Amino acid sequence: MAKTLGDITNELTEKVLSPAKAEAEKIVSEAQVEAKRILAEAESAAVKIKESAEKRADEARKQMETDLDTAARNFIIMVQERLEKTIVEPTIDEEIKKSLNDKDFLRKMIEILVSQFTKIQGGEHRIEVLLPENKMLELESWFIEKFREKAEKSLVIRFTDKISFGFKIGIEGTGQHFNFGDGMVEVLSQFCSPRFRKHFFAAEKGKN
Numbered sequence: 624m625a626k627t628l629g630d631i632t633n634e635l636t637e638k639v640l641s642p643a644k645a646e647a648e649k650i651v652s653e654a655q656v657e658a659k660r661i662l663a664e665a666e667s668a669a670v671k672i673k674e675s676a677e678k679r680a681d682e683a684r685k686q687m688e689t690d691l692d693t694a695a696r697n698f699i700i701m702v703q704e705r706l707e708k709t710i711v712e713p714t715i716d717e718e719i720k721k722s723l724n725d726k727d728f729l730r731k732m733i734e735i736l737v738s739q740f741t742k743i744q745g746g747e748h749r750i751e752v753l754l755p756e757n758k759m760l761e762l763e764s765w766f767i768e769k770f771r772e773k774a775e776k777s778l779v780i781r782f783t784d785k786i787s788f789g790f791k792i793g794i795e796g797t798g799q800h801f802n803f804g805d806g807m808v809e810v811l812s813q814f815c816s817p818r819f820r821k822h823f824f825a826a827e828k829g830k831n
Contacts (some may be wrong), residue, residue, distance in 0.1 A: 703824055711819050716808045723789040723804065726761060730769075732803070736792050737770065741777065749777050751795040756784045 722728050733752065740750045754762060759782040766780050779795050789804025 703820060706823070707816055707819055710823075711816055712808070712812050715811045715815060719804075719808050719811065720788050723807075729758075729790070730762070730765060733790060733792075734769065736801075736803075737778065740792060749779050749795040751779045751781065751793055751800070753786055753791040753800060754780065754782050755786045755788060755790075756782045758782065 723732075737750060737752065763780075763782070770778050770780075786804060789802070789807065791800035791802050791804065793800035
């Protein structure tokens with residue numbers, strides 16, 4: 624039986640076009656699924672990149688705030704230390720020198736310390752007093768008059784250019800002396816500095 628044009632068309636549709644259409648639809652469907660998967664992954668990656676960038680930006684901001692806070696504290700400390708060094712030490716140095724350059728005060732102080740050293744040492748060792756060379760004229764005769772007996776037995780007075788003000792007292796031969804000159808400046812500066820910081824910078828500290 625001879626095939627008609629319709630028969631051939633139907634046959635082509637059934638054997639070629641229908642499977643091709645089904646395959647095309649399958650390919651399109653799979654492509655759409657893959658496209659959605661790729662889009663979802665891209666969106667997820669974009670979110671992660673954004674979150675990571677925000678996290679890095681937040682960390683950088685926090686680090687910058689920490690660095691600025693540290694720099695501010697260090698600057699305040701530096702200013703405080705400079706003020707302290709400018710005010711405390713020079714003031715104490717000036718007052719100590721003024722007191723120790725007062726002849727009557729210096730004599731009284733030496734007299735008390737020599738007396739106390741003598742009591743403690745019990746006359747077993749010679750007490751050595753070191754004084755500035757520029758004080759020799761005003762103190763030498765006083766020492767001789769005041770400590771004539773002690774000077775013959777247990778007291779040694781030396782004037783030296785190694786001391787600029789005040790005096791040193793100790794046991795002869797030991798090489799160790801109590802420094803009632805720049806030593807007093809150092810000790811009193813250490814004593815006064817915390818109190819200076821406490822009261823002078825109290826307002827600033829209260830704000831922190």
